[in-house]
Amino acid sequence: MAGEAVLAGPWQSLTQSFFWPKPSVDMKTRVAGAALCCLLAALAEAAPVVDTTYAYTGPAIPVGDWVDPTVNGNGKGFPRLVEPPAVAPSTKNPTNNVNVIQLSYLPNGINIHYQTPFGLGELPTIMWGTTAGKLDNATHGYTHTYDRTPPCSLVAVTQCSQFFHDVQVTGLKPGTTYYYQIPGANGTTTSPVMKFTTALAAGDETPFSMAVLNDMGYTNAAGTFQHLTQAVDEGVAFAWHGGDLSYADDWYSGILPCESDWPVCYNGTSTQLPPGDFPSAYNDPLPEGEVPNQGGPLGGDMSVLYESNWDLWQQWIGKVTNKVPYMVIPGNHEAACAEFDGPGNPLTAYLDGDQSNATAANSSLTYYSCPPSQRNFTTYQHRFYMPGDETGGVGNFWYSFDYGMVHFIAINGETDFPNSPEYPFEADLKGNETHPTESQTYVTDSGPFGAVNGSYSKVQSYQQYQWLVKDLANVDRSKTPWVIAMSHRPMYSSETSSYQTYVRNAFEALLLENNVDMYLSGHIHWYERLWPLGANGTIDSTSIVNNNTYLTNPGKSMTHIINGMAGNIESHSFLDADEPIKNITNVLDQEHYGFSKLTVLNATALKWDFIRGDGAGIGDSLTLLKKGCYNF
Ligand SMILES: [Fe+2]
Numbered sequence: 001m002a003g004e005a006v007l008a009g010p011w012q013s014l015t016q017s018f019f020w021p022k023p024s025v026d027m028k029t030r031v032a033g034a035a036l037c038c039l040l041a042a043l044a045e046a047a048p049v050v051d052t053t054y055a056y057t058g059p060a061i062p063v064g065d066w067v068d069p070t071v072n073g074n075g076k077g078f079p080r081l082v083e084p085p086a087v088a089p090s091t092k093n094p095t096n097n098v099n100v101i102q103l104s105y106l107p108n109g110i111n112i113h114y115q116t117p118f119g120l121g122e123l124p125t126i127m128w129g130t131t132a133g134k135l136d137n138a139t140h141g142y143t144h145t146y147d148r149t150p151p152c153s154l155v156a157v158t159q160c161s162q163f164f165h166d167v168q169v170t171g172l173k174p175g176t177t178y179y180y181q182i183p184g185a186n187g188t189t190t191s192p193v194m195k196f197t198t199a200l201a202a203g204d205e206t207p208f209s210m211a212v213l214n215d216m217g218y219t220n221a222a223g224t225f226q227h228l229t230q231a232v233d234e235g236v237a238f239a240w241h242g243g244d245l246s247y248a249d250d251w252y253s254g255i256l257p258c259e260s261d262w263p264v265c266y267n268g269t270s271t272q273l274p275p276g277d278f279p280s281a282y283n284d285p286l287p288e289g290e291v292p293n294q295g296g297p298l299g300g301d302m303s304v305l306y307e308s309n310w311d312l313w314q315q316w317i318g319k320v321t322n323k324v325p326y327m328v329i330p331g332n333h334e335a336a337c338a339e340f341d342g343p344g345n346p347l348t349a350y351l352d353g354d355q356s357n358a359t360a361a362n363s364s365l366t367y368y369s370c371p372p373s374q375r376n377f378t379t380y381q382h383r384f385y386m387p388g389d390e391t392g393g394v395g396n397f398w399y400s401f402d403y404g405m406v407h408f409i410a411i412n413g414e415t416d417f418p419n420s421p422e423y424p425f426e427a428d429l430k431g432n433e434t435h436p437t438e439s440q441t442y443v444t445d446s447g448p449f450g451a452v453n454g455s456y457s458k459v460q461s462y463q464q465y466q467w468l469v470k471d472l473a474n475v476d477r478s479k480t481p482w483v484i485a486m487s488h489r490p491m492y493s494s495e496t497s498s499y500q501t502y503v504r505n506a507f508e509a510l511l512l513e514n515n516v517d518m519y520l521s522g523h524i525h526w527y528e529r530l531w532p533l534g535a536n537g538t539i540d541s542t543s544i545v546n547n548n549t550y551l552t553n554p555g556k557s558m559t560h561i562i563n564g565m566a567g568n569i570e571s572h573s574f575l576d577a578d579e580p581i582k583n584i585t586n587v588l589d590q591e592h593y594g595f596s597k598l599t600v601l602n603a604t605a606l607k608w609d610f611i612r613g614d615g616a617g618i619g620d621s622l623t624l625l626k627k628g629c630y631n632f
Contacts (some may be wrong), residue, residue: 050375051425054368054438058351061150062337062371064304065254067355071150071305081218081303085158086114087182087191096120096187099159100314101322103196104385105238105401109170109538110196111385112180115161115314117152119143120185124165128180133180134191136497141167144582146382148307149371161311174201194322197237203479205602208404211239214488214522215331216421217247217568218302218313223613224566224593229319230487231597236342237403238324238533241524243413243488248309249338253302255350256342264569265342282577302569306337306374310383327386329410330397331488331507331523334380335422335444337370337461343582348468349394367425367441376446377415386437387408392471397449397465400471405600407480409471412508413487413499414522415447416464417506418457421489421499422446424455460508468507473513480625481603486520489560492581494575495524507534508535515554523575527594527610529587529620532557537584543627547586548620551627559624567593567613587620604629 063069071459087098100115110125124143127135152160172178176198182191200206211231216224228239250264258265283541303309320326331341341347344359351369353360367375377397386396393399397412414422422444428436450463459465475483491504511519514536532550536605540557543550550559574590575581579587593613600606605627610619 024441038580045263050372050378051367052316052372053435053557054366056368056371057354057425058369058371059354059356060308061154062251062351064252067254069356071154072156073314081312082156083312083318085315086318087189089158090189094157094187094189096180096185098188098191099158099161099311100318100383101182101191101194102318102384103321103323103325104312104387105199105325105392106168106170106328106387107519107588108174108198109168109172110178111387112167112169112196113385114165114182115383116163116165116188117155117157117160118186119145119163119415120165120188122185125171125183125185126167127183128169128178130176130178132179132195133254135179136195139167139169141165144382146373146378148373148379150307155308155311157314159308159311161314161383166385172198174198175206181625190299198327199237199325199401202402202404202407202476205405206404207599209236209597210403211236211595211597212242212486212520213239213566214520214565215244215525215564215568216317216566216595217244217570218309218316219247219251219567219569220569220571220593222593223615225319225613226617227611227613228438228595231595234442236597238327239320240327240329240408240486242329242486242520242537242563244333244409244522244568245328245331245380246310246313247302247333247570248306249333249336250302250315250569251306251396252338252342253308253569254304255346257344259344265395265513270614278451307379310379311339314383321575327401327408327410328384328396329486329488330377330380330414332414332421332444333411334377335414335446336367336376337374338365338443340443341365351466364439365443366415366438367442367443368438377449378456393467394450394463395546402480404468405480405603406484407475409468409483409516410487411468411485411487411507412449412464413489413503413523416452416462417502418459418462419499419502419505420447424448424456426452432458443591455613465506465510468510472510475513475514482518482606483514483516484518484520485516488521490521490528490560491519492530492533492560492584493524493528493562494579494585494588511558512555515552516558517552518559518561520561520563522562522566524562525564525568525570526562527565527587527589527592527596527620528562528585529622530560530562530584531586532559533584539584544626545632549623549625551625553627553631559622561596561608561622563596563610565589565593565610566595589619592616592619 085099085102089097096118102113104111123140124138128137131134143165152162177194183195186192253264256265305328341363345363348360349355349358386399387396388399391399398538400409428440452461454461489503532540534540534557543553608622612619
């Protein structure tokens with residue numbers, strides 16, 4: 001990576017200014033619909049979300065289906081899937097609708113995020129109170145939007161989101177249940193009375209459970225979803241999803257040929273795999289309860305439109321997100337419309353040359369290959385609300401929150417540190433250039449989303465790192481004896497990759513010095529529990545009680561878990577026959593889907609369970625105990 005730039009490029013600063021600071025409207029005041037529309041239009045015009053120095057030359061609406069390349073399909077190609085909206089419309093042909101509702105924690109409150117296909121004509125509003133029958137408080141928020149492709153005017157009203165509403169309800173009591181309702185506006189149906197529960201105050205010693213999941217798409221995740229919703233019904237306080245949220249960028253399953261070891265592929269007009277050379281894993285049966293689909297037994301049942309995949313996934317996971325707070329972290333699949341091309345480079349031909357069912361001599365996907373609204377984490381920035389601003393971090397990218405005895409830290413493992421997996425334009429510059437040429441860029445180029453004050457090669461230059469220093473220094477261990485960090489990217493695994501070195505170089509020493517107890521991650525699509533590890537991957541054998549019980553060792557080691565087994569169209573990761581399981585790995589499950597449940601028992605003990613999606617119960621358990629508190 002080249003470049004020793006001093007400050008974040010203006011193209012990225014513009015991205016930030018669209019969201020942070022938030023629109024300077026008085027959130028407590030209703031404004032006339034016309035005035036709000038003007039405000040939104042002005043915001044959108046004043047602050048482009050992405051760099052558009054070079055023209056987008058692909059199809060107006062990319063559709064990942066050669067059989068039926070129309071936006072709404074005619075039934076001959078890949079099916080368009082349907083998930084119920086968050087609010088059931090009161091009329092048969094609604095003109096607008098609340099399709100997605102998501103809760104997330106704020107300090108002393110809750111953010112209620114909801115999505116509609118069209119604007120509300122007024123500020124979004126939440127009516128709330130402490131009893132279901134008396135919602136006598138009104139809090140207003142703000143609306144943001146982006147030029148999605150295709151626009152919701154071309155998609156079914158109850159299956160599309162283009163206007164994103166965030167209402168911050170603060171000044172609430174901790175650990176308290178409140179009731180709320182979203183009033184109808186501009187054609188939407190008034191929601192039922194729903195409820196949320198605020199976080200336990202830091203220092204509250206009440207035991208609790210929460211769900212941790214990573215790499216959860218729509219395909220292959222039915223079992224995980226079933227057991228996750230069951231866990232929510234049984235009382236997990238919230239869910240924490242550490243990146244790769246929908247796999248929307250695998251929209252091209254009807255374009256890429258099945259000639260590689262990549263399960264996201266197209267097989268002509270048939271729903272069966274062709275005879276010939278394809279990986280043997282394609283013949284593996286799905287876990288019980290999973291639904292086979294086109295594109296091969298392991299993949300396929302998702303939309304062939306990038307944005308509709310987001311809509312589909314959000315409406316599906318809505319059974320969780322409107323019941324408990326759903327905290328998210330960015331993953332690589334949130335960055336752009338694609339990560340790389342397939343055999344014969346059909347995506348390059350399609351997105352760069354607007355040629356359907358064609359090949360290109362070389363793969364040349366650049367930052368400008370995706371439609372503008374499908375670059376630079378745009379979708380991720382609009383479709384969620386995380387408490388970055390409220391906790392000294394940045395938007396949905398890095399933040400922290402307390403819940404009872406735990407301080408949770410969300411680290412962005414994708415951008416904003418040296419050699420990050422998705423890299424900024426600065427890394428593409430050559431010589432005295434101030435802006436890369438089109439061909440110097442890469443399709444996933446993104447960020448930085450915070451400032452970079454100094455050399456791009458030094459982690460200390462990054463706002464994210466400086467924030468992490470401060471956040472860790474401010475932890476009061478007498479209130480939150482447990483500190484748990486998560487990023488999408490692991491630091492260590494039996495599957496070695498160069499990004500692990502860069503994540504370690506950026507964050508490991510800081511986390512160890514500050515006595516962080518656990519480092520959670522995903523990205524690799526399996527469940528892997530490592531032995532307690534110190535710097536350089538040294539196994540801390542003094543902290544091992546037995547296979548399923550570790551001790552913390554402040555300043556010396558952490559527990560690392562790779563939790564990427566929720567299920568998605570890309571299916572499982574697995575080691576090749578000649579790849580050994582490393583000695584740092586205690587447990588490796590390459591077969592089963594699921595999520596994990598963390599139960600904080602008290603100030604000195606917590607339990608971690610891998611909940612299998614096939615109904616077989618617990619796939620792995622770890623008890624983590626505070627050093628010096630127990631005798632063995
Ligand atoms: Fe990933």
